[in-house]
Amino acid sequence: MRRQIPLLITLIVGAVLIIAAFIPRAPFGRLGENFSLYFDIIAVFAFLLGGGNLVRIHGARLVRGVGMAVTEAKKGGGAWPLRFVIEFPFLAFGGLKDRRGRDWFFSLITLLGFFAMLAAGLLKLGNPSGWQGNVTAPEGMFQDFYDSMFNPLQATMYALLAFFVASASYRAFRAKSAEATILLVTAFIILLGRTPAGAYVTAWMPESLSFLTVPNLANWVMAIPNLAGQRAIIIGIALGVIAMSLRVIIGIERTYLGSDEK
Amino acid sequence: MTEQTVERRAIWYLLGFLAVVLAFVLSMALKGFTQQGFYVTLGAFLTLSILSFLYKDNIFYKMAEHLFVGVSAAYWMVMGFWSVMVPNLIGKIHPPAVKPFMPAIASQPASYWYLIPAVLGIMLLWRLMPKGAWIARWALAFIVGTTAGLNFIRYMASDLLGQINSSMVPLVVIQNGSLDIMTTISNLVLFLGVFCGLIYFFFSKEHKGVFGVGSKIGIWILMVTFGAGFGYTVMARISLLVGRFRFLFDDWLGLLK
């Protein structure tokens, strides 16, 4: 029973949404749209699960780690709080022998960041227009935190890609096989074509061969063979999604629902 | 580890820690001890901490990473609360309740349909209860059913039909009585590419003989696509790094004019 009801829910919800796509009249016409809105709401409820998990894990590590660090400091005897302060960097940055509590200081950072941001946002601290103001209004504490921490962290993490893209292309673009050579040659043309250098390399070509200049070739590769491959991939994906959705709806694919037993 | 080495390590750690604090304070002195100066310095400090990961994992990266996790998790929760929970749930079920926050929507009529996601959300949370954790599966079943139903139609209509539609092009293009060579070649490549690409994806037929040749061409076309996608993207990635360097050089150090 515990398994049948969820399967039935999936079947009904999935089938109704598919049928509703063909009925423009209310309430069917807006069903898909409304269900998407419902999903967003459920996702916010779920934040409690995720956030709870985050706090639980880091909280536990913090408590355990601080305990261990204090024990460690007390071992030296004398004025252990003073010892704790002096040895703090050591005790905080991985100096503890027991793995389970070693990263306590980092967990503390996570928790501080989490609660500071949460408080600033939920209470709209420092918001120029108070409760009614937009939570992301400039000068609010939430936005300040965002600008000074979230933004540089996010942008830099993203920027790491500049380095990784270089190391990956150095390693992967090597003419070891027919496929790898094609990959290499195409990437090479496009790379050149995206810079002013591409235009200079083939600038000597006569007008009649202009389609062979690197920028034109790069544009052609983007517009034609790339497009062909994209289309094949997209059509394949669409069929994959259709079959997968059907399997889910009729209940053949149900690993996500857990087991029959409790 | 003897007690002495531990002590020595602790001292080194302490010195390192102080050096970082000092560097921070000095950098702030450059920008002026204002809130703005503090924020820019903090941003630069975090930027450098993340970049240090390129050399190897270290405590600066680890600190930045942990801060990022905490701050960003809370960020999305707050956004979810103010942009979904308040206007789309509370504001729909009991509009007067949101009057202190969003007076504009407080007078709209209540819509009790939104009790559905509320109930499903609570079901999902039920797994925290000691008993009846299985009830959460009902909510999951609803979510997965919605995903399956919506995506079935969405991919069917836009991706499948749309791409088939635009793949129908003449293989030979004759303009004013003469062959348009460029377009003809392009269309041939396009057709062959889509066709062979699809052959590659066949699961229930062995890729041998003519079919094998088609599938081979299919892989080649896919490789062209991947090479092109890769090459095209490099630019974007470099731009991001340029953005970070500009921040460091300009906003923080004031080197660019």
Next chain:
Amino acid sequence: MPSCWVNALVRCVIHALSPSVSVPRERARESRTLLRFFAPALLFLGLVAATVFAQAPNGGAAPRSVSDPQAADTKGDEGGSIMLRWTLSPDDSAGQVTGYEVFRAAKPDGPFKSVGFASRGSARFADGSTDDDSSYYYKIITTGPGGSTETAVIGPARSTAEWFNSNRANVLVIGLLISGAVLYYIASAKKGKKLFIRRIAGLEAVHDAIGRATEMGRPILYIPGIQDMDDVQTVAGVTILGYVARTIAEYDTKLEVPTSRSIVMSTARETIKAAFLSAGRPEKYSDDMVNYITDEQFGYVAAVDGIMVREKPATCFYMGAFFAEALIMAETGNSIGAIQIAGTAMPAQLPFFVAACDYTLIGEELFAASAYLSNEPRQLGSLKGQDVGKSIAMLAIAAGTALFTLNQILRAEWFASAGQWLKNLFIVN
């Protein structure tokens, strides 16, 4: 005045074309003089006219009006909309038209109010603000830099709601065809019909990769994408996790699944729990295998990179929807020497997985993976059904291409219209 010129032109042309036509001598001489004098000038003027005609027949003047305007209910909608169609103004392509403004009134004699503007080149406009209980009258005003002209009042038109979205009839038919094929092969596989499924290298490698982690005594990292459960790729990623977890349960290997969404965390826990149970090892399962990190894409990848360099997993799986973080993870995974198996239907990220991972499931293969790994006849049957879908797509593309090609070569109207008909079957509404 212009008609006079046209007359002269026509006469000249007739004379030029028919030199042998017997005409009174005087008249003939007159025409010849006319010709001699005017022919070069006329030829020049004709050329100019021809070019100008193609661009701006009545430069500076108001554009000519649209013709054949019609107003009728928008078909296959929920009501509240009337569709207006017209034949473009002859001046449209000449760039003398800026657009078409649609005016509406409740009575044929007005007052008319503008309801919208269709830009140059568009021959239809949907007035999406009608009330199903009222009748409306319309007129269409063609505007251009030189002024504007309006059509006569058309109407009355009413909007109605329909029970069937006729614009989507093609989606219905093709959907039924493909679903039918999938269901048919599922049913026939259930009856015991043997199906051939080709080898998918990335999936063959799954067992070895798990075995390797066990031998090395290092954990396995599984990333089910960074999107929520409303993305079908995440559903695929989580189902594949189910099969991977079943294999892992048989070994003594640590599994780590960091997730970037709370709902995915819940679902992944259910999935792994069930997998361990069906492998007969429920006691080995713990909720700590799956942890929520953060919804933020780059915060998530920062943490995953941290896990990679500190715990050094021997095997990394990336199955689901990925964005830019794909390469950050795959390159870090590569630097620690992990075996990496990726699968995504994000075309933009496929190149990076192909470059940095050992095996990559490309698009459709991601959705086929769970069926393939399950090795269950019914699931495999659905793969055969997918192939039928591909055959339909290939047939349609081939037929459409053939018709359009024949039209180019033979210039026969029939091929063009047949091709267009076929193409329209696949139009997206």
Next chain:
Amino acid sequence: MTNGVNKTFLEKMQAIDRRVIFLFIGLAVALPLLFHVVFTEKITPIVGAIYDRVENLPEGSKVLISFDYSPSTVPEIQPMVDAVLRHCAARKVKIYIMGLWATGQNIADETISRVLKPEFPAYQYGEDYVNLGYKSGNQGLINVILTDLKKMYTTDVHGTAIDSIPMMAPIRNLRNFDLILSFGGGFPGMKEWVLFAGDPGRIPVAGGVTAVSAPQLYPYYPSQLLGLMGGIKGAAEYESEVIRHYSRFENSSHPGIDMMGPQAVAHIVIILFIVVGNVAYFLTRRREAEND
């Protein structure tokens, strides 16, 4: 002896430590930035299509600009937005600003106060431009406002009722716009605008995306997508074109053009590394073949 040394050198060239590559990339970006290296750009048809459409919009046309990105892609997207915004304002069209991304709202505010207010003082809020702000719902939001904008937007970003904003009077839904411009790169973004607004509503959609998303959008051009700016190069092309036609913008900032310098150098560095790797690979193979 020499042979042995060479071989190890070749092997080294085949497996350069990634940190060496990282260092070179860092320098390739930092040095041109510090020493201000710039190149000139020529417009390509796919970008030109957008430029021409905006250029030919009659005064008072209604253009919707959607900010669908976050600070992480600002360096790549913002130059396009600035250039297009300047162009639109120079054409005196009415600009409607919104965002599918929560993060887009702040960026929009920032853009308005940095570009629109100081450079076009005649532009009046509510008359010539309006900021509708962010609403959640992704493609669902587009779906709704395709038929009824006021269902989702009852106020603008400042809380002013929509009905009291003069330029909102002629707007019932998305179909009332002459052009929709989306800037972004992820989900939701341009693809959703095409599928949920452009196609069903037959509204011209164009805009700019990060270079990584551009190849995915090529299939929609030109039938479903009017034009596309891909990455910084797209921005640099648009900037060059705007500057070429409007002398008043000669002294405006042009980050796209500025950023092409580091771009070009970094690209060449990557290309060189690929060449070195391949040459070393071939030499090793040939030597192995000779030794056999």
